[in-house]
Amino acid sequence: MSPIAVDPRDRLIVALDLPSVTEAEALVDRIGDAATFYKIGYRLAYSGGLSLVRRLSDAGLKVFIDLKLHDIGNTVEDGVRALSDLGVTFLTVHAYPQTMRAAVRGRGEDGPTILAVTVLTSYDQADADEAGYAMPVADLVALRARQAADAGIGGIVCSAAEAISVRSAIGPSRLIVTPGIRPAGDAVGDQKRVMTPAAAMAAGIDHIVVGRPITQNADPRAAAQAILAEMG
Ligand SMILES: O=C(O)c1cc(=O)[nH]c(=O)n1[C@@H]1O[C@H](COP(=O)(O)O)[C@@H](O)[C@H]1O
Incomplete structure:
Protein backbone atom coordinates (compact mmCIF):
# COMPACT_ATOMS: atom_id res chain seq x y z
CA MET A 1 0.00 0.00 0.00
CA SER A 2 2.73 2.48 0.93
CA PRO A 3 5.66 3.68 -1.13
CA ILE A 4 8.86 2.19 0.29
CA ALA A 5 11.46 4.74 1.34
CA VAL A 6 14.46 3.22 -0.46
CA ASP A 7 16.62 6.35 -0.28
CA PRO A 8 17.25 7.40 3.36
CA ARG A 9 16.81 11.03 2.26
CA ASP A 10 13.17 10.24 1.43
CA ARG A 11 12.51 10.05 5.16
CA LEU A 12 12.99 13.81 5.45
CA ILE A 13 10.17 15.90 3.96
CA VAL A 14 10.96 19.60 3.68
CA ALA A 15 7.90 21.85 4.08
CA LEU A 16 8.11 24.54 1.39
CA ASP A 17 6.08 27.07 3.41
CA LEU A 18 7.23 30.00 1.31
CA PRO A 19 5.34 32.93 -0.21
CA SER A 20 6.03 32.31 -3.90
CA VAL A 21 7.00 29.70 -6.46
CA THR A 22 10.14 31.72 -7.25
CA GLU A 23 11.30 31.58 -3.63
CA ALA A 24 10.39 27.89 -3.37
CA GLU A 25 12.38 27.03 -6.49
CA ALA A 26 15.37 29.01 -5.21
CA LEU A 27 15.26 27.11 -1.92
CA VAL A 28 15.04 23.74 -3.68
CA ASP A 29 18.09 24.74 -5.73
CA ARG A 30 20.03 25.77 -2.61
CA ILE A 31 19.21 22.52 -0.82
CA GLY A 32 20.28 20.54 -3.89
CA ASP A 33 20.74 16.81 -3.34
CA ALA A 34 20.40 17.13 0.45
CA ALA A 35 16.62 16.59 0.09
CA THR A 36 14.46 14.49 -2.19
CA PHE A 37 10.96 15.06 -0.82
CA TYR A 38 9.07 18.38 -0.56
CA LYS A 39 5.72 19.38 0.92
CA ILE A 40 3.51 22.05 -0.62
CA GLY A 41 1.02 23.45 1.89
CA TYR A 42 -1.53 26.27 2.02
CA ARG A 43 0.83 29.18 1.63
CA LEU A 44 2.57 27.98 -1.52
CA ALA A 45 -0.41 26.14 -3.03
CA TYR A 46 -2.51 29.30 -2.80
CA SER A 47 0.30 31.30 -4.42
CA GLY A 48 0.51 29.24 -7.61
CA GLY A 49 2.47 26.39 -6.01
CA LEU A 50 0.51 23.56 -7.60
CA SER A 51 2.32 24.46 -10.82
CA LEU A 52 5.52 23.42 -9.09
CA VAL A 53 4.41 19.80 -8.69
CA ARG A 54 5.25 18.83 -12.26
CA ARG A 55 8.61 20.65 -12.16
CA LEU A 56 9.64 18.93 -8.93
CA SER A 57 8.56 15.50 -10.12
CA ASP A 58 10.27 15.99 -13.49
CA ALA A 59 13.45 16.69 -11.47
CA GLY A 60 13.03 13.30 -9.74
CA LEU A 61 11.77 14.78 -6.46
CA LYS A 62 8.79 13.49 -4.49
CA VAL A 63 5.90 15.81 -3.67
CA PHE A 64 3.45 15.87 -0.78
CA ILE A 65 0.38 18.10 -1.21
CA ASP A 66 -0.80 19.17 2.23
CA LEU A 67 -4.22 20.79 1.94
CA LYS A 68 -5.78 18.89 4.87
CA LEU A 69 -9.10 18.39 3.14
CA HIS A 70 -12.26 18.22 5.24
CA ASP A 71 -15.74 18.78 3.76
CA ILE A 72 -18.85 16.83 2.85
CA GLY A 73 -18.01 13.43 1.41
CA ASN A 74 -18.84 14.25 -2.20
CA THR A 75 -16.59 17.30 -2.18
CA GLY A 87 0.94 12.74 -9.70
CA VAL A 88 1.95 13.43 -6.10
CA THR A 89 3.16 10.87 -3.54
CA PHE A 90 1.17 12.00 -0.46
CA LEU A 91 -1.86 14.16 0.25
CA THR A 92 -3.59 14.99 3.51
CA VAL A 93 -7.14 14.97 4.87
CA HIS A 94 -8.33 15.52 8.42
CA ALA A 95 -8.95 12.24 10.27
CA TYR A 96 -12.75 12.30 10.41
CA PRO A 97 -14.25 8.93 9.44
CA GLN A 98 -16.63 10.26 6.77
CA THR A 99 -13.86 12.42 5.26
CA MET A 100 -11.36 9.54 5.25
CA ARG A 101 -13.79 7.11 3.57
CA ALA A 102 -14.54 9.71 0.90
CA ALA A 103 -10.82 10.33 0.34
CA VAL A 104 -10.17 6.62 -0.13
CA ARG A 105 -12.97 6.48 -2.73
CA GLY A 106 -11.50 9.51 -4.53
CA ARG A 107 -8.01 8.04 -4.54
CA GLY A 108 -9.05 4.94 -6.48
CA GLU A 109 -6.65 2.06 -7.06
CA ASP A 110 -3.41 3.82 -7.89
CA GLY A 111 -3.68 7.35 -6.51
CA PRO A 112 -1.34 8.94 -3.97
CA THR A 113 -1.02 7.68 -0.41
CA ILE A 114 -3.63 9.47 1.68
CA LEU A 115 -2.38 10.66 5.07
CA ALA A 116 -4.90 11.38 7.83
CA VAL A 117 -4.03 14.24 10.19
CA THR A 118 -5.06 13.10 13.68
CA VAL A 119 -4.48 15.99 16.11
CA LEU A 120 -2.38 18.92 14.92
CA THR A 121 1.05 19.15 16.54
CA SER A 122 0.28 22.77 17.48
CA TYR A 123 -2.38 21.44 19.89
CA ASP A 124 -1.75 20.56 23.49
CA GLN A 125 -4.37 19.32 25.91
CA ALA A 126 -5.71 22.82 26.61
CA ASP A 127 -6.24 23.42 22.89
CA ALA A 128 -8.07 20.10 22.50
CA ASP A 129 -10.22 20.89 25.54
CA GLU A 130 -11.02 24.32 24.13
CA ALA A 131 -12.10 22.67 20.84
CA GLY A 132 -14.52 20.45 22.76
CA TYR A 133 -12.69 17.11 22.65
CA ALA A 134 -13.34 15.59 26.05
CA MET A 135 -10.47 13.09 26.07
CA PRO A 136 -6.69 13.05 26.43
CA VAL A 137 -4.89 14.07 23.23
CA ALA A 138 -3.02 10.74 23.12
CA ASP A 139 -6.34 8.84 23.24
CA LEU A 140 -7.84 11.02 20.52
CA VAL A 141 -4.81 10.41 18.30
CA ALA A 142 -5.07 6.63 18.88
CA LEU A 143 -8.83 6.64 18.17
CA ARG A 144 -8.34 8.53 14.93
CA ALA A 145 -5.47 6.26 13.92
CA ARG A 146 -7.69 3.20 14.38
CA GLN A 147 -10.48 4.85 12.41
CA ALA A 148 -8.01 5.75 9.66
CA ALA A 149 -6.88 2.14 9.39
CA ASP A 150 -10.53 1.00 9.26
CA ALA A 151 -11.18 3.49 6.46
CA GLY A 152 -8.25 2.14 4.41
CA ILE A 153 -6.04 5.21 4.80
CA GLY A 154 -2.36 4.75 3.90
CA GLY A 155 -0.72 6.78 6.65
CA ILE A 156 -1.12 8.84 9.78
CA VAL A 157 0.11 12.32 10.64
CA CYS A 158 0.70 12.75 14.38
CA SER A 159 3.39 13.85 16.78
CA ALA A 160 6.31 11.46 17.12
CA ALA A 161 5.38 11.41 20.82
CA GLU A 162 2.38 9.24 19.83
CA ALA A 163 4.24 7.04 17.35
CA ILE A 164 4.37 3.92 19.49
CA SER A 165 0.63 3.81 20.24
CA VAL A 166 -0.21 4.76 16.66
CA ARG A 167 2.00 1.95 15.34
CA SER A 168 0.16 -0.57 17.49
CA ALA A 169 -3.18 0.83 16.24
CA ILE A 170 -2.34 0.75 12.51
CA GLY A 171 0.12 -2.13 12.16
CA PRO A 172 3.41 -2.26 10.25
CA SER A 173 2.32 -1.50 6.68
CA ARG A 174 0.79 1.97 7.07
CA LEU A 175 3.00 5.03 7.33
CA ILE A 176 3.58 7.35 10.28
CA VAL A 177 4.54 10.89 9.26
CA THR A 178 5.50 13.34 11.99
CA PRO A 179 5.75 17.14 11.87
CA GLY A 180 6.53 19.12 15.01
CA ILE A 181 10.20 18.19 14.64
CA ARG A 182 12.85 20.42 16.16
CA PRO A 183 16.59 19.80 16.42
CA ALA A 184 17.67 20.44 20.02
CA GLY A 185 17.94 24.17 20.66
CA ASP A 186 15.87 25.28 17.63
CA ALA A 187 12.93 27.67 18.14
CA VAL A 188 9.72 25.73 18.70
CA GLY A 189 7.45 28.50 17.35
CA ASP A 190 3.77 27.52 17.43
CA GLN A 191 4.47 23.77 17.70
CA LYS A 192 3.54 22.18 21.05
CA ARG A 193 4.01 18.41 20.70
CA VAL A 194 7.61 18.40 19.48
CA MET A 195 10.43 15.86 19.25
CA THR A 196 13.96 15.87 17.90
CA PRO A 197 14.77 14.09 14.62
CA ALA A 198 16.70 11.38 16.49
CA ALA A 199 13.91 10.75 19.01
CA ALA A 200 11.32 10.57 16.23
CA MET A 201 13.36 7.96 14.35
CA ALA A 202 13.85 5.98 17.56
CA ALA A 203 10.06 5.96 18.00
CA GLY A 204 9.69 4.13 14.69
CA ILE A 205 8.25 6.77 12.40
CA ASP A 206 8.58 6.59 8.59
CA HIS A 207 8.99 10.25 7.63
CA ILE A 208 9.57 13.52 9.45
CA VAL A 209 8.28 16.87 8.14
CA VAL A 210 10.53 19.86 8.78
CA GLY A 211 9.83 23.42 7.73
CA ARG A 212 11.28 26.45 9.53
CA PRO A 213 14.39 24.75 10.98
CA ILE A 214 15.48 24.35 7.32
CA THR A 215 13.67 27.11 5.40
CA GLN A 216 14.57 29.89 7.87
CA ASN A 217 18.14 28.72 8.35
CA ALA A 218 20.85 30.90 6.79
CA ASP A 219 22.22 27.68 5.25
CA PRO A 220 19.23 25.46 4.45
CA ARG A 221 21.34 22.79 2.77
CA ALA A 222 23.56 22.42 5.84
CA ALA A 223 20.47 22.38 8.07
CA ALA A 224 18.93 19.56 6.01
CA GLN A 225 22.21 17.62 6.05
CA ALA A 226 22.51 17.99 9.83
CA ILE A 227 18.97 16.69 10.32
CA LEU A 228 19.64 13.74 8.00
CA ALA A 229 22.81 12.95 9.95
CA GLU A 230 20.85 13.06 13.22
CA MET A 231 18.23 10.73 11.72
CA GLY A 232 20.99 8.16 11.21
O1 LIG B 1 0.01 17.91 7.94
C1 LIG B 1 1.07 18.48 8.26
O2 LIG B 1 2.04 18.45 7.52
C2 LIG B 1 1.13 19.06 9.61
C3 LIG B 1 0.35 18.48 10.59
C4 LIG B 1 0.54 18.82 11.93
O3 LIG B 1 -0.11 18.27 12.83
N1 LIG B 1 1.47 19.76 12.23
C5 LIG B 1 2.21 20.39 11.27
O4 LIG B 1 3.06 21.21 11.63
N2 LIG B 1 2.02 20.09 9.94
C6 LIG B 1 2.77 20.82 8.89
O5 LIG B 1 4.16 20.54 9.04
C7 LIG B 1 4.93 21.70 8.78
C8 LIG B 1 5.75 22.01 10.01
O6 LIG B 1 6.49 23.17 9.79
P1 LIG B 1 7.55 23.70 10.85
O7 LIG B 1 6.84 23.89 12.16
O8 LIG B 1 8.00 25.00 10.24
O9 LIG B 1 8.64 22.66 10.92
C9 LIG B 1 3.95 22.82 8.41
O10 LIG B 1 3.92 22.87 6.99
C10 LIG B 1 2.62 22.35 8.94
O11 LIG B 1 1.55 22.78 8.11
Whole structure:
Protein backbone atom coordinates (compact mmCIF):
# COMPACT_ATOMS: atom_id res chain seq x y z
CA MET A 1 0.00 0.00 0.00
CA SER A 2 2.73 2.48 0.93
CA PRO A 3 5.66 3.68 -1.13
CA ILE A 4 8.86 2.19 0.29
CA ALA A 5 11.46 4.74 1.34
CA VAL A 6 14.46 3.22 -0.46
CA ASP A 7 16.62 6.35 -0.28
CA PRO A 8 17.25 7.40 3.36
CA ARG A 9 16.81 11.03 2.26
CA ASP A 10 13.17 10.24 1.43
CA ARG A 11 12.51 10.05 5.16
CA LEU A 12 12.99 13.81 5.45
CA ILE A 13 10.17 15.90 3.96
CA VAL A 14 10.96 19.60 3.68
CA ALA A 15 7.90 21.85 4.08
CA LEU A 16 8.11 24.54 1.39
CA ASP A 17 6.08 27.07 3.41
CA LEU A 18 7.23 30.00 1.31
CA PRO A 19 5.34 32.93 -0.21
CA SER A 20 6.03 32.31 -3.90
CA VAL A 21 7.00 29.70 -6.46
CA THR A 22 10.14 31.72 -7.25
CA GLU A 23 11.30 31.58 -3.63
CA ALA A 24 10.39 27.89 -3.37
CA GLU A 25 12.38 27.03 -6.49
CA ALA A 26 15.37 29.01 -5.21
CA LEU A 27 15.26 27.11 -1.92
CA VAL A 28 15.04 23.74 -3.68
CA ASP A 29 18.09 24.74 -5.73
CA ARG A 30 20.03 25.77 -2.61
CA ILE A 31 19.21 22.52 -0.82
CA GLY A 32 20.28 20.54 -3.89
CA ASP A 33 20.74 16.81 -3.34
CA ALA A 34 20.40 17.13 0.45
CA ALA A 35 16.62 16.59 0.09
CA THR A 36 14.46 14.49 -2.19
CA PHE A 37 10.96 15.06 -0.82
CA TYR A 38 9.07 18.38 -0.56
CA LYS A 39 5.72 19.38 0.92
CA ILE A 40 3.51 22.05 -0.62
CA GLY A 41 1.02 23.45 1.89
CA TYR A 42 -1.53 26.27 2.02
CA ARG A 43 0.83 29.18 1.63
CA LEU A 44 2.57 27.98 -1.52
CA ALA A 45 -0.41 26.14 -3.03
CA TYR A 46 -2.51 29.30 -2.80
CA SER A 47 0.30 31.30 -4.42
CA GLY A 48 0.51 29.24 -7.61
CA GLY A 49 2.47 26.39 -6.01
CA LEU A 50 0.51 23.56 -7.60
CA SER A 51 2.32 24.46 -10.82
CA LEU A 52 5.52 23.42 -9.09
CA VAL A 53 4.41 19.80 -8.69
CA ARG A 54 5.25 18.83 -12.26
CA ARG A 55 8.61 20.65 -12.16
CA LEU A 56 9.64 18.93 -8.93
CA SER A 57 8.56 15.50 -10.12
CA ASP A 58 10.27 15.99 -13.49
CA ALA A 59 13.45 16.69 -11.47
CA GLY A 60 13.03 13.30 -9.74
CA LEU A 61 11.77 14.78 -6.46
CA LYS A 62 8.79 13.49 -4.49
CA VAL A 63 5.90 15.81 -3.67
CA PHE A 64 3.45 15.87 -0.78
CA ILE A 65 0.38 18.10 -1.21
CA ASP A 66 -0.80 19.17 2.23
CA LEU A 67 -4.22 20.79 1.94
CA LYS A 68 -5.78 18.89 4.87
CA LEU A 69 -9.10 18.39 3.14
CA HIS A 70 -12.26 18.22 5.24
CA ASP A 71 -15.74 18.78 3.76
CA ILE A 72 -18.85 16.83 2.85
CA GLY A 73 -18.01 13.43 1.41
CA ASN A 74 -18.84 14.25 -2.20
CA THR A 75 -16.59 17.30 -2.18
CA VAL A 76 -13.70 15.46 -0.54
CA GLU A 77 -13.98 12.56 -2.97
CA ASP A 78 -13.95 14.88 -5.99
CA GLY A 79 -11.12 16.97 -4.54
CA VAL A 80 -8.94 13.95 -3.88
CA ARG A 81 -9.65 12.65 -7.39
CA ALA A 82 -8.53 15.98 -8.88
CA LEU A 83 -5.38 16.13 -6.72
CA SER A 84 -4.57 12.50 -7.58
CA ASP A 85 -4.22 13.49 -11.22
CA LEU A 86 -1.30 15.76 -10.30
CA GLY A 87 0.94 12.74 -9.70
CA VAL A 88 1.95 13.43 -6.10
CA THR A 89 3.16 10.87 -3.54
CA PHE A 90 1.17 12.00 -0.46
CA LEU A 91 -1.86 14.16 0.25
CA THR A 92 -3.59 14.99 3.51
CA VAL A 93 -7.14 14.97 4.87
CA HIS A 94 -8.33 15.52 8.42
CA ALA A 95 -8.95 12.24 10.27
CA TYR A 96 -12.75 12.30 10.41
CA PRO A 97 -14.25 8.93 9.44
CA GLN A 98 -16.63 10.26 6.77
CA THR A 99 -13.86 12.42 5.26
CA MET A 100 -11.36 9.54 5.25
CA ARG A 101 -13.79 7.11 3.57
CA ALA A 102 -14.54 9.71 0.90
CA ALA A 103 -10.82 10.33 0.34
CA VAL A 104 -10.17 6.62 -0.13
CA ARG A 105 -12.97 6.48 -2.73
CA GLY A 106 -11.50 9.51 -4.53
CA ARG A 107 -8.01 8.04 -4.54
CA GLY A 108 -9.05 4.94 -6.48
CA GLU A 109 -6.65 2.06 -7.06
CA ASP A 110 -3.41 3.82 -7.89
CA GLY A 111 -3.68 7.35 -6.51
CA PRO A 112 -1.34 8.94 -3.97
CA THR A 113 -1.02 7.68 -0.41
CA ILE A 114 -3.63 9.47 1.68
CA LEU A 115 -2.38 10.66 5.07
CA ALA A 116 -4.90 11.38 7.83
CA VAL A 117 -4.03 14.24 10.19
CA THR A 118 -5.06 13.10 13.68
CA VAL A 119 -4.48 15.99 16.11
CA LEU A 120 -2.38 18.92 14.92
CA THR A 121 1.05 19.15 16.54
CA SER A 122 0.28 22.77 17.48
CA TYR A 123 -2.38 21.44 19.89
CA ASP A 124 -1.75 20.56 23.49
CA GLN A 125 -4.37 19.32 25.91
CA ALA A 126 -5.71 22.82 26.61
CA ASP A 127 -6.24 23.42 22.89
CA ALA A 128 -8.07 20.10 22.50
CA ASP A 129 -10.22 20.89 25.54
CA GLU A 130 -11.02 24.32 24.13
CA ALA A 131 -12.10 22.67 20.84
CA GLY A 132 -14.52 20.45 22.76
CA TYR A 133 -12.69 17.11 22.65
CA ALA A 134 -13.34 15.59 26.05
CA MET A 135 -10.47 13.09 26.07
CA PRO A 136 -6.69 13.05 26.43
CA VAL A 137 -4.89 14.07 23.23
CA ALA A 138 -3.02 10.74 23.12
CA ASP A 139 -6.34 8.84 23.24
CA LEU A 140 -7.84 11.02 20.52
CA VAL A 141 -4.81 10.41 18.30
CA ALA A 142 -5.07 6.63 18.88
CA LEU A 143 -8.83 6.64 18.17
CA ARG A 144 -8.34 8.53 14.93
CA ALA A 145 -5.47 6.26 13.92
CA ARG A 146 -7.69 3.20 14.38
CA GLN A 147 -10.48 4.85 12.41
CA ALA A 148 -8.01 5.75 9.66
CA ALA A 149 -6.88 2.14 9.39
CA ASP A 150 -10.53 1.00 9.26
CA ALA A 151 -11.18 3.49 6.46
CA GLY A 152 -8.25 2.14 4.41
CA ILE A 153 -6.04 5.21 4.80
CA GLY A 154 -2.36 4.75 3.90
CA GLY A 155 -0.72 6.78 6.65
CA ILE A 156 -1.12 8.84 9.78
CA VAL A 157 0.11 12.32 10.64
CA CYS A 158 0.70 12.75 14.38
CA SER A 159 3.39 13.85 16.78
CA ALA A 160 6.31 11.46 17.12
CA ALA A 161 5.38 11.41 20.82
CA GLU A 162 2.38 9.24 19.83
CA ALA A 163 4.24 7.04 17.35
CA ILE A 164 4.37 3.92 19.49
CA SER A 165 0.63 3.81 20.24
CA VAL A 166 -0.21 4.76 16.66
CA ARG A 167 2.00 1.95 15.34
CA SER A 168 0.16 -0.57 17.49
CA ALA A 169 -3.18 0.83 16.24
CA ILE A 170 -2.34 0.75 12.51
CA GLY A 171 0.12 -2.13 12.16
CA PRO A 172 3.41 -2.26 10.25
CA SER A 173 2.32 -1.50 6.68
CA ARG A 174 0.79 1.97 7.07
CA LEU A 175 3.00 5.03 7.33
CA ILE A 176 3.58 7.35 10.28
CA VAL A 177 4.54 10.89 9.26
CA THR A 178 5.50 13.34 11.99
CA PRO A 179 5.75 17.14 11.87
CA GLY A 180 6.53 19.12 15.01
CA ILE A 181 10.20 18.19 14.64
CA ARG A 182 12.85 20.42 16.16
CA PRO A 183 16.59 19.80 16.42
CA ALA A 184 17.67 20.44 20.02
CA GLY A 185 17.94 24.17 20.66
CA ASP A 186 15.87 25.28 17.63
CA ALA A 187 12.93 27.67 18.14
CA VAL A 188 9.72 25.73 18.70
CA GLY A 189 7.45 28.50 17.35
CA ASP A 190 3.77 27.52 17.43
CA GLN A 191 4.47 23.77 17.70
CA LYS A 192 3.54 22.18 21.05
CA ARG A 193 4.01 18.41 20.70
CA VAL A 194 7.61 18.40 19.48
CA MET A 195 10.43 15.86 19.25
CA THR A 196 13.96 15.87 17.90
CA PRO A 197 14.77 14.09 14.62
CA ALA A 198 16.70 11.38 16.49
CA ALA A 199 13.91 10.75 19.01
CA ALA A 200 11.32 10.57 16.23
CA MET A 201 13.36 7.96 14.35
CA ALA A 202 13.85 5.98 17.56
CA ALA A 203 10.06 5.96 18.00
CA GLY A 204 9.69 4.13 14.69
CA ILE A 205 8.25 6.77 12.40
CA ASP A 206 8.58 6.59 8.59
CA HIS A 207 8.99 10.25 7.63
CA ILE A 208 9.57 13.52 9.45
CA VAL A 209 8.28 16.87 8.14
CA VAL A 210 10.53 19.86 8.78
CA GLY A 211 9.83 23.42 7.73
CA ARG A 212 11.28 26.45 9.53
CA PRO A 213 14.39 24.75 10.98
CA ILE A 214 15.48 24.35 7.32
CA THR A 215 13.67 27.11 5.40
CA GLN A 216 14.57 29.89 7.87
CA ASN A 217 18.14 28.72 8.35
CA ALA A 218 20.85 30.90 6.79
CA ASP A 219 22.22 27.68 5.25
CA PRO A 220 19.23 25.46 4.45
CA ARG A 221 21.34 22.79 2.77
CA ALA A 222 23.56 22.42 5.84
CA ALA A 223 20.47 22.38 8.07
CA ALA A 224 18.93 19.56 6.01
CA GLN A 225 22.21 17.62 6.05
CA ALA A 226 22.51 17.99 9.83
CA ILE A 227 18.97 16.69 10.32
CA LEU A 228 19.64 13.74 8.00
CA ALA A 229 22.81 12.95 9.95
CA GLU A 230 20.85 13.06 13.22
CA MET A 231 18.23 10.73 11.72
CA GLY A 232 20.99 8.16 11.21
O1 LIG B 1 0.01 17.91 7.94
C1 LIG B 1 1.07 18.48 8.26
O2 LIG B 1 2.04 18.45 7.52
C2 LIG B 1 1.13 19.06 9.61
C3 LIG B 1 0.35 18.48 10.59
C4 LIG B 1 0.54 18.82 11.93
O3 LIG B 1 -0.11 18.27 12.83
N1 LIG B 1 1.47 19.76 12.23
C5 LIG B 1 2.21 20.39 11.27
O4 LIG B 1 3.06 21.21 11.63
N2 LIG B 1 2.02 20.09 9.94
C6 LIG B 1 2.77 20.82 8.89
O5 LIG B 1 4.16 20.54 9.04
C7 LIG B 1 4.93 21.70 8.78
C8 LIG B 1 5.75 22.01 10.01
O6 LIG B 1 6.49 23.17 9.79
P1 LIG B 1 7.55 23.70 10.85
O7 LIG B 1 6.84 23.89 12.16
O8 LIG B 1 8.00 25.00 10.24
O9 LIG B 1 8.64 22.66 10.92
C9 LIG B 1 3.95 22.82 8.41
O10 LIG B 1 3.92 22.87 6.99
C10 LIG B 1 2.62 22.35 8.94
O11 LIG B 1 1.55 22.78 8.11
